[in-house]
Amino acid sequence: KNQVEQSPQSLIILEGKNCTLQCNYTVSPFSNLRWYKQDTGRGPVSLTIMTFSENTKSNGRYTATLDADTKQSSLHITASQLSDSASYICVVSASAGGGNKLTFGTGTQLKVEL
């Protein structure tokens, strides 16, 4: 069964600090992994996508890593800002005939405080 697990479930940090969110998956056959940011009451927005051959990808203050051997990914946020407060969702895509199949993690709720 394809599963995506994220940790921690929630996290509170002070503005300006760094943090790392984790994603472990058991999805096969693996196609790609994407991190989404979801503001409260809004649709998720893609931050970064990683394919099998990519280890690290950055998008501004967001850096995602992927270890395809251990089936783990992390999202590192540097110099956090209040606007980073949101839910961060890891989504893994499996190759499937006629369309990709997405498995969603339940997300990490991040709160950045002054």
Added chain:
Amino acid sequence: DSGVTQTPKHLITATGQRVTLRCSPRSGDLSVYWYQQSLDQGLQFLIHYYNGEERAKGNILERFSAQQFPDLHSELNLSSLELGDSALYFCASSGGQGWTEAFFGQGTRLTVV
């Protein structure tokens, strides 16, 4: 703007009623996914359509049904509504085989009273 359009944005209805949520995918996207997100919960996969055909079912109740039309828009029908059906319902679209990205609409907030 993701290019995925969901209507209506908000919906308030009484228990026992039936509603239809609509999703227009991004131009050219063949896959449509429906998700339910209850308060403080993660996204729960409901159903996936690809080019008009049902591809996968998640935890979708028998009171719920969906379809994808020839023009690729999709509708999610919720019937015999209960208070617990109050949630945000998201639609996402992506391309066909080999596509690597899914784009989300802004959601429909359903409140059952």
